[in-house]
Structure formats: structure tokens, C-alpha cells
Amino acid sequence: MYSMRDKFEEILALADIHVAGNRPWDIKIHNEKFYSRVFSEGSLALGEGYMDGWWDADSIDQFICNLLKFDIESKVQPYSVLALALRAKLTNLQSIARAFQVGNAHYNLGNRLFEIMLDKRLTYTCGYWKDADDLDSAQEAKLDMICKKIQLREGQHVLDIGCGWGSFAKFAAENYGAKVTGITISSEQAEYASKLCENLPVEIRVQDYRLLTDSFDHIVSVGMFEHVGSKNFNNYFKIANQCLKDDGLFLLHTIGGLVTKPTPDPWIHKYIFPNGQLPSLTDISKASEKLFVIEDLHNFGAYYDKTLMTWFENFEQGWHEIKSDYSERFYRMWKYYLLSCAGAFRARDIQLWQLVMSKQGVEGVYDRIN
DSSP: OOOHHHHHHHHHHTTTOOBTOSSTTOBEESOTTHHHHHHHHHHHHHHHHHHTTSEEOSOHHHHHHHHHHTTGGGGOOOHHHHHHHHHHHHSOTTOGGGTTHHIIIIITSOHHHHHHHSOTTOOOSOOOOTTOSSHHHHHHHHHHHHHHHTTOOTTOEEEEETOTTSHHHHHHHHHHOOEEEEEESOHHHHHHHHHHTTTSSEEEEEOOGGGOOOOEEEEEEESOGGGTOGGGHHHHHHHHHHHEEEEEEEEEEEEEESSOOSOOOHHHHHHTSTTOOOOOHHHHHHHTTTTOEEEEEEEOTHHHHHHHHHHHHHHHHHHHHHGGGSOHHHHHHHHHHHHHHHHHHHTTSEEEEEEEEESSOOSSOOOOOO
């Protein structure tokens, strides 16, 4: 009789994945209930099943990469995806009332976790590995590239929307003599960043971007736009336009999707980034119409694979230092998060874009300095 296991194996075979195979990306099933669970709940069940110890793979990153390259999820249309799509359509998942949920759920997990995993500056976005041999160098190269792309000059005032632990603010103040105002929705990030930037011309605020009224020479937003949501994209660009001086530049650094869709991945939404949504280039273009001229578009999403794999190696090596503060289920969740995202970038299913925008168009041709 044709069983759910047979159907599961048949679908995975399309992606060159075998059940109980001996290759790193092959999957080992420890609970037979997993088959019905994954057909009813899709990617949510895949992630939860791993967290629960129902399956394993030696290389989760390559397993996910294979799944995405062959678009396996389209073969399974779980009810959970449809329900989340309906909820996103009817509800503003990224309203001001919900804005601090991701800070509490993710960015306030404990600074020590991120200190172990990230570079010395705690830069929680993709590194720029073109001429870099290690994570610290890749992140410094990215921060310097941002400063050059906005043509930052000494004494200029920069707004950092989603400032994280203050890596850009500190770098721009120390290396370019800039004044920086950074905003975050994480109290732990704000406390850390304020101490990090002590005695520098840097102000860190716990504030939602929709409450901004100040004026700035330039604006950067590095890894924050993924939390804005399509219902708020246009308002986000309106606020950036209002806060940017007429001759200033706005750099938007964001993960993006190849396809326009209003829903996040159900597992990522539930466990990692509540209410998040990856924009498409269509989303960005439509939302910024009549507000900004796109001067430059730079895709270096392939570097996120290397960045995430390095974060995972650091997390693995440092886990013994922090495991008393977390559960084994958290360990499996975090491992799945980092490796599945690495696989997604490797498959080029998701991208990393840096866009440079101006309000009225720069004179001549914008010159990106790499």
C-alpha cells in the first residue's frame, strides 16, 4: 500500500535526498509520525520536527539547499501556510503595538549568546567577504562600504534605523567623525550600544521608527527592513524621506525574496522573527515611488551563506559556555535557524540587497565606491 512515507521519499528524491541515506544531506527519521506531520504543516513541521528530535541530517544546510533548489514546498500545500496568509492579509502584523515583540522574542535572548556567535563588533547582518579572510574583517569591510556609499563626511549626522548593538554607530563615529543617532526596539541592544559608544557623539534610543521627527544628513537601515511589513512599507519610506535632508543619501540593507508574497515562513515567524516579512524588489520599488530615486542596487546575498556558517561554527564552539542558560530544544532550534538560512542563501532562494537612494537624484552618475 502506498504510504505517506512512500510519498515523502518520492518527493525528496526529486531533490536528490534519500531517507536513511549515507550522504551528509540525506535525512534520518526517528519518529514515523513525522511524515503525516510534515504533509499537514509543511515547513513549520519540518523545523518543529527537528527541534523535537524527530529527524536529523549531518548537513542541514545542504538538505535545505536541495529542498529549495527543487522547490519541494510547492509539492506540499499545508493548511498552516494558508492560515498565516489569511492572517497577514487581514491584520497588520507589524503595527506599533506589535513592534516590540521581535525585540523581546529574539534580540533580548541574552547578549552573551550573540557575543559568542557574532564578530567582535556584534554586527548581526551579512559580512562583505570580497577581500576578507575572517568574520571580523568581513564585517568591518561591510561597515566601511556603507560609509563610503553614503559619502559620509566628518561632522555629518547619520540616522541608523535598527542600530542593533551599535556596531555601525561606533564605526562611523570613530572612523569618519560622524554624529550618529541609532534607534532599536530592543532594550538589551540599547543598553549595550549606549555603553559601547560611551564618550562618542552617539545617541541610542529605544524607539519605533514611526515616531521619528528629526532631520539627518544621511540615513542607514541595516537588517531592519525585514521587520517592517508590506502594510507599512510605504509609510516607512515616507518617514525616511521626511527625516532625510534634500542632498542626503539613504542606504537600505535588507534580505529580500525573489517572489512578492505577504507571508513569512511559518517556522521563522513562530520561533525566530515574529511578524517578519521579506520584501521583494517590486515591494521596495512600489513603496518608494515618488519618494526616492534608486541610485544603486548591490546584491551580495551569496556572502550570507558564509556569514551564517561562520556564526554557526562560533555558536557550536561556544555553546558549552552558555548552555546552562538555555534548553537542549533551544540549541536545536538555533542550530536549525542558522543552518537552514545558510542553505536558503546557498540555493539563492533569498537575497541580500544594498540600495542607495536619494530624494531628488544626485548630480551626474552616482559612483559606488567598493
